[in-house]
Amino acid sequence: MPSSLLSVRSAAIFLVLFSQCVSGKDCVCELNSLQRPFPMDQLDSIQTAADKCMKSISSAELMEMDILMLGVQRRLDQLEETVSVLEKEDDGNLYGAVSLRIIELELAEVLELMAKLKKTIELNKQLNESTATKLQNMTEGMTTLEAFDVSHVVIKQRENLRIKRDLVECQHELKATPPPPTPRPRRCPQGLLVNVTGPRTYSLTQYGTSYPYGAWGRDPKPAPGKEDMYWLVALTSSNAFANFVRHYSTLSTLLVGVGPVDTTIASSNPTTNTIIGPNVVQYGDALYYGCYNTPSVCRFNISARSITNTPLPQNSGFNNKFPFGHLDATYIYTDLDFSTDESGVWVVYTAPDNFGNVILSEIIEGSPPSLGRTWRTSLHKRTATNTFMACGVLYATRFLDKQTEEIFYSFDTETKEERYDLRIHIKKMQTNIQSLNYSPRDRMLYAYSDAYIVSYDGVFQ
Known part of the structure; x- marks a missing residue:
């Protein structure tokens, strides 16, 4: 569970204990809460929504569109090259017929890839809109839950994190060393x-x-x-x-x-x-x-x-x-x-x-x-x-x-x-x-x- 959700939960426990003695021996305690009950169901709902949101988006899905776009680009380059070959060697007979058939097959592949790319873009658009709505709802829900933080635990926690981050940056600057030499470029700019x-x-x-x-x-x-x-x-x-x-x-x-x-x-x-x-x-x-x-x-x-x-x-x-x-x-x-x-x-x-x-x-x-x-x-x-x-x-x-x-x-x-x-x-x-x-x-x-x-x-x- 994210630390902010835990902080909201812990901050909500704010109770007052009253006690009195009865018959000189026994003590009776009355426990009164100064705050309205903390909505645990709402917190659990936000936690569940966050988990589902993280699982719904994978690196493979994000890479799929890039792979399809690269594939379309490669097919278009090859199609241009094939057309250029046809222009050079077309004799109106055998060579022309073969080259036109190859162009026809390559064009079919391009159209198939374009259809897949269009479908993937539409799915990603729907996923993006759905995720944005869910994030907005979770943000609004967390804002509502922070109203229960009467001790300002969450606010102080954020301030502590900011101070720690500033401290780390300050220590890094004090211990700064000259940057290492720039590594020689890889032979493969396009990656693995x-x-x-x-x-x-x-x-x-x-x-x-x-x-x-x-x-x-x-x-x-x-x-x-x-x-x-x-x-x-x-x-x-x-x-x-x-x-x-x-x-x-x-x-x-x-x-x-x-x-x-x-x-x-x-x-x-x-x-x-x-x-x-x-x-x-x-x-x-x-x-x-x-x-x-x-x-x-x-x-x-x-x-x-x-x-x-x-x-x-x-x-x-x-x-x-x-x-x-x-x-x-x-x-x-x-x-x-x-x-x-x-x-x-x-x-x-x-x-x-x-x-x-x-x-x-x-x-x-x-x-x-x-x-x-x-x-x-x-x-x-x-x-x-x-x-x-x-x-x-x-x-x-x-x-x-x-x-x-x-x-x-x-x-x-x-x-x-x-x-x-x-x-x-x-x-x-x-x-x-x-x-x-x-x-x-x-x-x-x-x-x-x-x-x-x-x-x-x-x-x-």
Whole structure:
């Protein structure tokens, strides 16, 4: 119960005791109250109303409208980009028809989000009006109850609190020290990831259902002239190996499956410099992946068609020793997981001396690349299905069921804070997600899921 309500209750007890002796031995006491009876029912009613008011408004409800507004903004930006692509590539035939269909779907999503936003705004308006009325009624009720405070307990209590507050401020000024240096700005001005919406894109690739393992996405640091390009790597040999990367000029050409450009990395599968495992990323016009049959990071320069590599620390796991997985299955050859974010390229791996827990290292660009700062976490690698980076924060997912994947873990490389309570759900279109990566260019997640390419919008704080 709030202290002000207790004070009103205690202040209301104001009694006078009269006594007299009877027959020289016994004393008879007469108790008379100088005040009218205190309305306890009214006080309890205000207390109940205050409790209900506090429970009726949750942080999730307050955040819902912000999330919807961000979603509408992201959809409108994407719709503008898609219209711009249509204007550039419309030939009146295939490209135009596909792009118009994509615009139609995106517009439907915008309208659906707008309807949800309108409904949420109306509900919040009603909640705001109802809460304001209740607060006004409680304020008036408390003012009435204060009339019973003939000893001015509540008034004196307020004055004491004011004096204590002034004293604390005075002591703080006397002990004031120079302000600490301004902390360096975070790499992520938009805050932490709080939700994932979509899917936004869901399509089968040119390969059909033959190759369930692979990866796709956009280059966060594209070469000039390749800003609209998308890349795709499918593991075309034993669901484990690939020897070329495929590029599409736009998202439309990727969805339709026309005009791909294949760039060969190795002569065959498997052999030296072959890609092993689905966790591949492209950054700075170079492909980063796990080297075949060795615990090393390979970097394939797409324009120069040259390959360099750097070894991971001694005893790092490879060749399916520490794969991702869940209770029903493991994702083969996922010992190394590559990610991109606002600051560059990262690699996730583990080793026996870290008890199978995730190790995270920066990859420094160069020919050959090198490893930068390294962090050791408490997340056991086999308990996760995927990891990805966003704004210097490592996120991990796990398998909940055939329809839902959950982002449950995060590790902040700046504060070294670990969390296991995120509970951010991803709606799956297929049972498994073999690779998952974040693109800082559009703040989207790109998933390769049982031969399908899927994308999601990331909602940040």
